[in-house]
Amino acid sequence: MGRIDLSEEDYSKAIQNFNMAIVAKPNDFEGYFLRGIAKYSLNDFTGAVKDFTKTLEIHPLYVRAYHYRGISNDRLGNYADAKKDYNQAIKLDPYDPELHIALGSTKLHLNEYLDAVASFDTALIINPSNANAYINRGVAKRFMNQLDEALEDLNKAVYYDFFNIEAIVRRGIIQMEREQYQEALVDFNNALKMDGDNPLIFFNRGTVHLNMGDTLSALKDYERVNNLDERNALTYFNRAIIYSLLKEDDIAMALFDKVIEINPDNIYGYFNRGILYYKMNELDYAEADFTKVIELFPDYIDAWVNRSVVRHDKGDIEGAESDRYKSMEIINMISEDEKNVDSLYKVYSSSIDHDKIIAFESDFSNGDRGGKLAQYSSIDIKPFNNFIVAVVSFDADKDDAHNTRYYLDASLSHINENKKLNGLSLVYKHVDFFDDGYQSLLNDSIVEAVGDKRLVTFLNGVLNYEIHNYQHSEDNFRTLADDDVFEIYSAINIASLQKEKAELVLYSQDYNDPIMINYKKNPDKNTIKKQERPDYNQALETLTAVLEKNRSNPFIWYNLGNLHLQMQDFHKAVDDYTEAIKYEKNLAEAYYNRGLTLLYLGEKELANSDLSKAGELGIKEAYAVMKRFYNK
Numbered sequence: 001m002g003r004i005d006l007s008e009e010d011y012s013k014a015i016q017n018f019n020m021a022i023v024a025k026p027n028d029f030e031g032y033f034l035r036g037i038a039k040y041s042l043n044d045f046t047g048a049v050k051d052f053t054k055t056l057e058i059h060p061l062y063v064r065a066y067h068y069r070g071i072s073n074d075r076l077g078n079y080a081d082a083k084k085d086y087n088q089a090i091k092l093d094p095y096d097p098e099l100h101i102a103l104g105s106t107k108l109h110l111n112e113y114l115d116a117v118a119s120f121d122t123a124l125i126i127n128p129s130n131a132n133a134y135i136n137r138g139v140a141k142r143f144m145n146q147l148d149e150a151l152e153d154l155n156k157a158v159y160y161d162f163f164n165i166e167a168i169v170r171r172g173i174i175q176m177e178r179e180q181y182q183e184a185l186v187d188f189n190n191a192l193k194m195d196g197d198n199p200l201i202f203f204n205r206g207t208v209h210l211n212m213g214d215t216l217s218a219l220k221d222y223e224r225v226n227n228l229d230e231r232n233a234l235t236y237f238n239r240a241i242i243y244s245l246l247k248e249d250d251i252a253m254a255l256f257d258k259v260i261e262i263n264p265d266n267i268y269g270y271f272n273r274g275i276l277y278y279k280m281n282e283l284d285y286a287e288a289d290f291t292k293v294i295e296l297f298p299d300y301i302d303a304w305v306n307r308s309v310v311r312h313d314k315g316d317i318e319g320a321e322s323d324r325y326k327s328m329e330i331i332n333m334i335s336e337d338e339k340n341v342d343s344l345y346k347v348y349s350s351s352i353d354h355d356k357i358i359a360f361e362s363d364f365s366n367g368d369r370g371g372k373l374a375q376y377s378s379i380d381i382k383p384f385n386n387f388i389v390a391v392v393s394f395d396a397d398k399d400d401a402h403n404t405r406y407y408l409d410a411s412l413s414h415i416n417e418n419k420k421l422n423g424l425s426l427v428y429k430h431v432d433f434f435d436d437g438y439q440s441l442l443n444d445s446i447v448e449a450v451g452d453k454r455l456v457t458f459l460n461g462v463l464n465y466e467i468h469n470y471q472h473s474e475d476n477f478r479t480l481a482d483d484d485v486f487e488i489y490s491a492i493n494i495a496s497l498q499k500e501k502a503e504l505v506l507y508s509q510d511y512n513d514p515i516m517i518n519y520k521k522n523p524d525k526n527t528i529k530k531q532e533r534p535d536y537n538q539a540l541e542t543l544t545a546v547l548e549k550n551r552s553n554p555f556i557w558y559n560l561g562n563l564h565l566q567m568q569d570f571h572k573a574v575d576d577y578t579e580a581i582k583y584e585k586n587l588a589e590a591y592y593n594r595g596l597t598l599l600y601l602g603e604k605e606l607a608n609s610d611l612s613k614a615g616e617l618g619i620k621e622a623y624a625v626m627k628r629f630y631n632k
Contacts, residue, residue, distance in 0.1 A: 002034055011038040012620045019616070029058035033065055039616070040072055042623040047612035048072040063093045067102060074106045082106045097123035097130050104133075108140055116140045131161035135170060142174055150174050165191050169201055176204065181212050199228040203235060215242060231628075233262040234360035237269065244272070249280055259360070267293045267357045271303060278310060286310045296357050301327050381625055383593040384430055386496040386562050387555045389489040390462050391424040391441050405429065405588070405618065407555070411485060419455055422446050426489075428555050430589065433466050440466045458486050461493065470501055488553065491546035495539045495559060499566075502534035536563050554584035561590070565597060573597050588617035595622070599629060 002021060005014035018035035025031065036051030052069035055062060070085030086103040093099065104119030120137035123130055138153030154171035157164060172187030188205040195201065206221030219242060225235040240255035256273035263269060274289030290307035293300055308323035392406055406427035408416075416425045424441055432438065442463045450456050461476030474497055477490035543560045550556060561576030577594035580587050595610030608626060615622035 002031075002038075006034065006038060006041075009041070011041045012615070012618070012623070014038040015616055016618055027058060029055045029062060029065075032058070033062070033068075035616075036065075036068060036072075039612070040068060042615060043075075043627045044612045044615055044623060045072040045075045046608050047616055049076070050612075061092060063089050063096070063099075066092070067099060070102055070106070074102075074109065079106050079110050095126055097126040097133060100126070101130070101133050101136055104136055104140070108136065108143070111143075113140045113144050129160045131157040131164050131167055134160065135164070135167050138170065138174070142177075147174060147178050151178070163194060165195050165198070165201075168194075169204065172208075173204060176208055176211070179211075181208050184208050185212075197228060199225040199232065199235075202228070203232075206238075210242070215246070218242065231262050231361055233259045233266070233269075236262070237272075237360055240272065244276055249276060252276055253280075262361050263359075265296055265357055266360060267296050267300060267303075268360075270296075271300075271306075274303075274306060274310075278306070283310050283314050287314070299330050299333075301330050304330070381596070381621075381628075383562065383565060383596050384589040384619075385432060386499060386559045387428045387430050387589075388462075388465070388493050388496045389426060390429055390431060390466075391421070391459075392427050392429065393424055393441050407584070407587070409553075412489075415455070415485070419450065419452055421455075422449060433468065438466075442466065454480060454483055454486055458490065461490065465493065465497060470497055473497060488546060488550050488556075491542055492555060492559065495542040495546070495563075498539035498542060499534075499536060499563065502536055502539065534566070536567055539563055540567075552583050554580040554582075554587055554590070557583070558587065558590050558593075561593060565593065570597050570601055574601075586617055588614050588619045591617065592619050592622055596625070599625075604629070 002014045002017035005011070005017060015035055015038045018031050018038065021028070021031040022035070032051045033055040036048045036055065039045075039051060040048040049069055049072045052065045052072065055065040056069070059065070066085045066089035070082045070089065073079070073082035073085060083103065083106055086099055086106065089096075089099050090103065100119045100123040104116040104123070107113075107116035107119060117137055117140050120133045120140065123133040124137075127133070134153045134157035138150040138157065141147075141150035141153060151171065151174050154167055154174060157167035158171060161167060168187050168191045172184045172191065175181075175184035175187060185205065185208050188201055188208065191201045192198070192205070202221045202224045206218045206225070209215075209218035209221060219239060222235050222239045222242075225232055226239070229235075236255050236258045240252045240259065243249075243252035243255065253273065253276055256269055256276065259266065259269040260273065270289040270292045274286045274293070277283075277286035277289060287307060287310045290303045290310065293303040294307070297303070304323045304327035308320045308327065311317075311323060312320035387407075389412070406429040408427055412426050412428075424446070440463070442459060444463075447456055447459045447463060450459065457476050457479050461473045461480075464470075464473035464476060474494055477494045477497075480486040480490045483490075540560075540563055543556055543563065547553075547556050547560065557576050557580035561573045561580060564570075564573040564576055574594055574597050577590045577597070580590040581594070584590070591610045592614035595607045595614060598604075598607035598610060611622040611626050615626070
């Protein structure tokens with residue numbers, strides 16, 4: 001079943017089937033290997049490395065596991081480990097050209113171009129018609145500035161595999177770099193005939209049009225890129241520059257805004273928007289943007305110079321002179337032949353994050369055309385909500401419980417086995433009762449048909465919770481405060497209810513409205529209303545009290561983690577999620593929420609490990625997060 005899922009590119013479902021296979025036969029290497037392939041396909045390279053490593057522990061001579069672990073390590077930037085894996089694979093199977101190509105590709109990433117060419121040469125000795133070897137050797141020669149030889153290799157790649165889109169596109173790029181724009185245009189047009197939804201091809205064709213002076217066609221191609229990839233900041237930036245040159249300032253401004261929305265720490269977005277604001281005589285806005293650039297990269301000379309000009313025009317002579325002096329100070333710090341921004345990045349490389357401040361998000365992926373690949377899903381990245389104790393149905397006509405994440409403990413299983421719930425079961429699950437698509441499985445007649453009075457009271461509490469009768473719901477649950485069985489479940493539900501009530505109090509106060517800052521005016525500080533936050537103390541007290549009697553319940557710890565997360569006590573949240581995982585090792589939501597929290601704290605490696613585990617346990621959103629923040 002997992003193999004079928006792999007062939008249909010339903011990788012998340014494949015992982016779940018491989019999980020079952022591994023449970024059944026934990027010493028069978030194939031389940032781990034295939035699960036590693038599925039994780040790799042979802043860009044979960046950390047998880048893939050773990051599975052391939054487990055494969056090799058069971059089967060130390062399995063060449064494909066070394067091969068794919070090497071590729072995964074390469075994607076993670078672990079180049080030394082990748083080379084070690086490829087070399088081990090080559091020892092076991094020296095006549096596989098793909099292994100030599102993979103080794104050469106990693107050498108390319110290390111700028112070891114001559115060694116890379118040697119690996120590709122070996123692959124071509126083994127198989128003289130291998131198109132991929134020609135493609136990669138052509139890329140290496142391109143980086144060695146041997147454009148004629150690179151073009152020759154790409155021509156051979158196309159000759160041996162005429163329908164190889166990568167060969168055609170890379171040949172087009174080399175043609176473009178050789179300023180043979182007409183030939184490049186032919187290649188990109190041919191590539192688009194075979195792959196009409198590839199944003200990279202449209203981007204390159206747009207650049208060709210721009211170099212040929214056809215601005216309108218360039219803009220059309222760039223716009224197509226952003227239609228296919230709404231988060232491609234590089235293309236928004238290019239469009240903004242073109243519209244700025246065309247003096248279409250309003251359009252350019254909107255595009256620069258989009259660039260900054262996607263890459264809020266990128267200096268070029270702010271810098272160029274600041275120039276545009278200056279041209280439009282919006283001096284306060286211009287000053288704010290140049291100030292932001294200086295905050296992100298204090299040694300960017302041009303930002304100091306431009307802010308000096310803006311301040312001079314505003315009449316702030318002292319500020320203008322201070323900025324001018326600062327720019328001269330920076331210039332004097334570097335040698336005469338290094339008076340440019342690129343050399344400044346090298347001088348101060350230890351103190352800045354290059355990718356954050358200069359690299360635009362530009363994945364150029366084809367996207368998920370079939371709608372199956374989880375890493376391409378468009379999600380609003382947020383933690384999963386609290387667990388409550390509610391009901392699910394195993395009747396597919398009522399509710400597909402198999403597509404709903406839920407958990408049981410021994411006590412709930414006992415209740416479900418011994419009470420007549422008319423086809424329903426009590427479980428731990430997270431649910432949004434405000435979701436327009438939510439449909440209750442409970443009604444008065446179902447509840448009244450239950451014989452156990454305590455269970456009736458509890459179900460009435462759930463029913464009132466679902467329809468937002470919070471006080472009635474809380475009263476129902478509090479009736480069971482001293483009940484040996486239902487006390488813990490009632491307390492968990494009360495705490496979640498209290499959390500929702502605290503958040504609802506502020507909805508009417510426009511809690512979710514963004515705070516707007518107007519650079520044109522200097523607002524009176526007394527008129528700025530401080531943004532309030534929900535008061536979670538009641539919910540915190542309820543959970544803390546129930547925890548004293550039930551310290552091994554993972555869902556109490558999980559909900560406590562959610563409270564601390566909302567209260568911005570991030571380290572406590574991490575500790576709480578860790579406790580939840582300690583008592584329920586397969587609590588996927590705890591891994592996911594802890595991963596997001598660690599991501600916020602800047603612990604990317606730990607976060608990636610948690611998100612990988614969450615994805616393995618069935619949370620598809622984890623792959624979208626990893627793709628967005630790690631695997632560019």
